[in-house]
Amino acid sequence: MGETKRNRCGPELLAPAGDRASLVAAVQNGADAVYLGAKAFNARAGAENFGTADLAWAIEYAHVRDVKVYVTVNTLIADREMEDAVRLLQFLYNQGADGVIIQDLGLARLARLILPQLPLHASTQMTVHNLPGVRLLEGLGFKRVVLARELNRDQIAAIRRGTRLELEIFIHGALCVCYSGQCLFSSMVGGRSGNRGRCAQPCRLPYTLVRDNRILEPEHKGYYLLSPRDLNLSQCLPDVLATGVHALKIEGRLRRAEYVATVVRIYRRLIDRAVEGNFYVTPEETEELAQIFNRRFSTGYFYGRLGPGLMNYKQPNNRGVFLGRVQAYDPKAKVAAVKVERTLSVGDGVDFWVTEGGRISTEVRKLFANGRSVARVPAGVVAHVPVEGPIRPGDRVFKIWDEELLRRARATFTSPREQKKIPLTAQVVGRPGEPLRVTVSDPAGRAVTVETAVRAEPARKRPLTKEFLAEHLGRLGNTPFDLVDLECDLQGDLIVPVREINELRRRAIELLAARKAAESRPVPVPDAVLEERIKEAGPALYKGRFQRAQPVLAVAAGTIDVLKAAVAAGAERIYFPGEGLGNVGPVTTEVLKQAVHLCRQAGAEFVFWTPRIVHDHEIERCLEHARVACEEGAGGFLSGNLGLLALLRQENLPLYADHPLNIFNVQTVVLLGRLGVHQVTLSPELTLEQVRYLVRYAPLPVEVIAHGAVEIMVSEYCVAGGLTGGKGCSRVCHGASFALRDRMGVDFPIAFDQACRMHIFNAKDLCMLDHLGDLLAAGVVGLRLDLRLKTPAYATRIVNAYRRAREEAVNGRDGVSEEEWRQVSALSPGGITRGHYFRGVL
Known part of the structure; x- marks a missing residue:
C-alpha cells in the first residue's frame, strides 16, 4: 500500500529530473515539484533530457499526481536561436508547464511580450544576490528568483522580507566554486561554455597554488583546489524554513534515478517533521544521504564562509562512506582482509585508497568471513574481499555504493504499484x-x-x-x-x-x-498568433545609427598607477575602480577624487565602474563612491550587477551595462535600453560574426573587449587563505602574486579584492591588435583594454599600440607591423588568444 498524499504546508520540495526514471523517482518519493530540461537550451546538456513527446508526457504524469513541472530554458540564446527558443516556450505553455527557468534577459523580454501568462523563474545563472536585483526582476514580470548559492541565511531572510516574489534556494547537491552565470573557465580554456550548458568542469581538475612563482604544497591538503564539497542542509532545515523561502531545491539532473529517489525521500520526511515542529534526523537518514553520493558535505554559505571547510581537496568525485581499513593483503590469492565498520554485502561497490596509485575500485562479487562464502558481513567482522592491486595493510576502504539501498530506491520508480496516493x-x-x-x-x-x-x-x-x-x-x-x-x-x-x-x-x-x-493546460496560443507576436516583438534595423569616426579606446584600470599610465598614453575613457584589484588597501573617496581629476586633466572620460558582486550590506558604500565620482565630474556608470543597474539608473548620468550581465543577443540589448542603459559591453563568448549582427540590429552603442586578461571566475572562496590560513581571513594575499597551475604547467592568475573575493583570470591574454580592422568594420563604438592585472609600463605599451593600430585601421592600412606584434606578444608570457571571436563556443 502506498502512502496517501496529504495536504502539506511549508516550502515546496523541488527535485531534479534528468530523464523519465528520475522524474518518476522524484514524484513517487514525495517531491512537490520537479525541474527538467528540453533537448535544447538547458544548462545540463549532458543529461538525457526530454524531447517534445517526453515533455508532454512528463507534464501530464506530474500534474495528475499534483506535482508541478518547471522546465529549464536556462542558457544564453544566440540571435539565430531566439525564434526556436520562443517556439519551445510556446509548446511548454500550451502543454501546461508551471513555469520556465530562464537565464537570458532577452528571452525573458520576449516571453513577457509573446506569452505573458507563462510564469518566469530567474535561474541561479542570473547571479541574483541582492534585494535590488530581485526587485528589478519583479518589475520585469518574473514570478520567482533562484538566489545565488553564496548567500547566508540572514541575507536570504532579509531579501525575503523585502519582496513579494517567490524565492528558491538550493539545499542539497553539487556546488560551483564560482558564482553561477559568471564562470568562463570551461568556455575560455576548452570552448565548452557553462552558459550554454556544456561545462567541462575544469574546477574538478587538480591544480597547485603558486605564490610569487613558487609552488605552495601545504602538507596533506590535496590538489583539487577548486572542488567544493557537496551541499547538505538536512540537519539545518528548521533554520532554512525560518528564512521564509518558497522552494527548496535539490541539485542533480546529471544524477541517476536512484540518487533522486533516495534524496527526495529523505528530505520529504525531514521537511514534514520540521513543519510539524518535531524535527530530527536519524543516523540511518544521514548515512543514506552520504552513501548515495557525496564529495564530503558542507553547509555551503548558509551559515557564512567556511574557508577550507567548503572544499574537498583530496578528490573531486564520489567519496562514499568509510568502510574500514585493510588488515592484511594476500598478493597470491589477491584477497584483502578488511575489518568493516558497517555492513558489506555482495553487489556493493568499494574503493581501496592505496598508498601508491590513488584508488582501486571494485564491485564485491564474492565475500568471505570466518572461512566461509557469505552474502553479507555485519559491522565489526573481518571481511575477505577479492581484489587485485598494490594494496597494503592500513589502506582505507570506502563503500561507494550500497546495492540494497539502490534496490530499495529502484523499487520506488520501477514497480507498477505507485508509492504516493491521492x-x-x-x-x-x-x-x-x-x-x-x-x-x-x-x-x-x-x-x-x-x-x-x-x-x-x-x-x-x-x-x-x-x-x-x-x-x-x-x-x-x-x-x-x-x-x-x-x-x-x-x-x-x-x-x-x-x-x-x-x-x-x-x-x-x-x-x-x-x-x-x-x-492544467491553458487556452493554447496558436502558431498564427505566435507568428504575429514574434513579428511585433522583433528588432528594428538600426544600421549605421551609432557609427563613429573611430571607436573609443577605453581602459579598465584597477589602480591609480595604471590609470595614470593609460591616460598619459592616450586612453580616452577609464573604467575605475571595479573591484580595485591590485590595490594594497581599499579604494577610498580620496582615491576616487584623484582618479577623476587625473582623467579630467588628460581630457579622458572617467566612468565609475562597480564590482560585479555587491551584496546588500555592501551597496551603500558602493553608491557613496558613485555619488563622489558623480560630484567630481564622472561621465557615467558602468555596472554588470543587476541590482546596481536598477539603483544607478536613477542618477542623472549615462549608464553602461557591463558584460557580466551576459549580453548575448539583440533582445537583451533592447531590454537594457528600456531600463535606461546608454551603452552595452558584449559577452566575450560571442564570435565576430555575432558581434556584427548585434551591432547592426542593437538599439544601443556596443563596446567589445579587445585586449587583456579575461576574468574566468569570481568566488567567495579564497584559495590562498584556504590553503595557508584558516577559516578567517589571514590576509596572506597582501603583497604577493598568486596563480593556479594546472597539470600542463599553465598558470591562471588570481587576484583578491577588498571583500576577500577571489578572481581567476585566463592564462592567455586576449589580443585583437592585429584584427582591429575587423572590429572596426563590425561597427563597435568602444574597444576595451582590460589592464587590471597589468603594470603601468604594460599599460603604456598596450595603449600606444592600440592607438596607433586604430589610426592605421581607420585609414584603411594594416595597423600592426611584424616587429610590433612580436613585441606585444612578448608582453604576455602565458601566450595570447583571440578568445571566441573566431571559434565561438559549444
Whole structure:
C-alpha cells in the first residue's frame, strides 16, 4: 500500500529530473515539484533530457499526481536561436508547464511580450544576490528568483522580507566554486561554455597554488583546489524554513534515478517533521544521504564562509562512506582482509585508497568471513574481499555504493504499484431498474460521475454491500489514487455484474486523471498568433545609427598607477575602480577624487565602474563612491550587477551595462535600453560574426573587449587563505602574486579584492591588435583594454599600440607591423588568444 498524499504546508520540495526514471523517482518519493530540461537550451546538456513527446508526457504524469513541472530554458540564446527558443516556450505553455527557468534577459523580454501568462523563474545563472536585483526582476514580470548559492541565511531572510516574489534556494547537491552565470573557465580554456550548458568542469581538475612563482604544497591538503564539497542542509532545515523561502531545491539532473529517489525521500520526511515542529534526523537518514553520493558535505554559505571547510581537496568525485581499513593483503590469492565498520554485502561497490596509485575500485562479487562464502558481513567482522592491486595493510576502504539501498530506491520508480496516493472519496447511488451511479471526488473538489451500462436488479442472493463495493472500487494499486471513504445510498437489495463495477472504477479513474491533466493546460496560443507576436516583438534595423569616426579606446584600470599610465598614453575613457584589484588597501573617496581629476586633466572620460558582486550590506558604500565620482565630474556608470543597474539608473548620468550581465543577443540589448542603459559591453563568448549582427540590429552603442586578461571566475572562496590560513581571513594575499597551475604547467592568475573575493583570470591574454580592422568594420563604438592585472609600463605599451593600430585601421592600412606584434606578444608570457571571436563556443 502506498502512502496517501496529504495536504502539506511549508516550502515546496523541488527535485531534479534528468530523464523519465528520475522524474518518476522524484514524484513517487514525495517531491512537490520537479525541474527538467528540453533537448535544447538547458544548462545540463549532458543529461538525457526530454524531447517534445517526453515533455508532454512528463507534464501530464506530474500534474495528475499534483506535482508541478518547471522546465529549464536556462542558457544564453544566440540571435539565430531566439525564434526556436520562443517556439519551445510556446509548446511548454500550451502543454501546461508551471513555469520556465530562464537565464537570458532577452528571452525573458520576449516571453513577457509573446506569452505573458507563462510564469518566469530567474535561474541561479542570473547571479541574483541582492534585494535590488530581485526587485528589478519583479518589475520585469518574473514570478520567482533562484538566489545565488553564496548567500547566508540572514541575507536570504532579509531579501525575503523585502519582496513579494517567490524565492528558491538550493539545499542539497553539487556546488560551483564560482558564482553561477559568471564562470568562463570551461568556455575560455576548452570552448565548452557553462552558459550554454556544456561545462567541462575544469574546477574538478587538480591544480597547485603558486605564490610569487613558487609552488605552495601545504602538507596533506590535496590538489583539487577548486572542488567544493557537496551541499547538505538536512540537519539545518528548521533554520532554512525560518528564512521564509518558497522552494527548496535539490541539485542533480546529471544524477541517476536512484540518487533522486533516495534524496527526495529523505528530505520529504525531514521537511514534514520540521513543519510539524518535531524535527530530527536519524543516523540511518544521514548515512543514506552520504552513501548515495557525496564529495564530503558542507553547509555551503548558509551559515557564512567556511574557508577550507567548503572544499574537498583530496578528490573531486564520489567519496562514499568509510568502510574500514585493510588488515592484511594476500598478493597470491589477491584477497584483502578488511575489518568493516558497517555492513558489506555482495553487489556493493568499494574503493581501496592505496598508498601508491590513488584508488582501486571494485564491485564485491564474492565475500568471505570466518572461512566461509557469505552474502553479507555485519559491522565489526573481518571481511575477505577479492581484489587485485598494490594494496597494503592500513589502506582505507570506502563503500561507494550500497546495492540494497539502490534496490530499495529502484523499487520506488520501477514497480507498477505507485508509492504516493491521492485520497479519493466515492458515493454510490443505486435504485432498482436504474444504472448504478458512482461519483468520485478528490481533495481539490473535482468530481466525476459514471454509470453502469446495465440497470441494477433486485438481488436474489448476495446483494451489493458497502464492504463489497469498497473492496472492488478500492482496487487502485496501479493508479495514483487511494479510496479513503465510501458512501452508499442503495435502495433495497440490488445486484449488478462485478465486471460492471470494475468498469465503473476504471472509467472513473480515467476521467478524473484526464480532467486533472486538462485543467492544467491553458487556452493554447496558436502558431498564427505566435507568428504575429514574434513579428511585433522583433528588432528594428538600426544600421549605421551609432557609427563613429573611430571607436573609443577605453581602459579598465584597477589602480591609480595604471590609470595614470593609460591616460598619459592616450586612453580616452577609464573604467575605475571595479573591484580595485591590485590595490594594497581599499579604494577610498580620496582615491576616487584623484582618479577623476587625473582623467579630467588628460581630457579622458572617467566612468565609475562597480564590482560585479555587491551584496546588500555592501551597496551603500558602493553608491557613496558613485555619488563622489558623480560630484567630481564622472561621465557615467558602468555596472554588470543587476541590482546596481536598477539603483544607478536613477542618477542623472549615462549608464553602461557591463558584460557580466551576459549580453548575448539583440533582445537583451533592447531590454537594457528600456531600463535606461546608454551603452552595452558584449559577452566575450560571442564570435565576430555575432558581434556584427548585434551591432547592426542593437538599439544601443556596443563596446567589445579587445585586449587583456579575461576574468574566468569570481568566488567567495579564497584559495590562498584556504590553503595557508584558516577559516578567517589571514590576509596572506597582501603583497604577493598568486596563480593556479594546472597539470600542463599553465598558470591562471588570481587576484583578491577588498571583500576577500577571489578572481581567476585566463592564462592567455586576449589580443585583437592585429584584427582591429575587423572590429572596426563590425561597427563597435568602444574597444576595451582590460589592464587590471597589468603594470603601468604594460599599460603604456598596450595603449600606444592600440592607438596607433586604430589610426592605421581607420585609414584603411594594416595597423600592426611584424616587429610590433612580436613585441606585444612578448608582453604576455602565458601566450595570447583571440578568445571566441573566431571559434565561438559549444
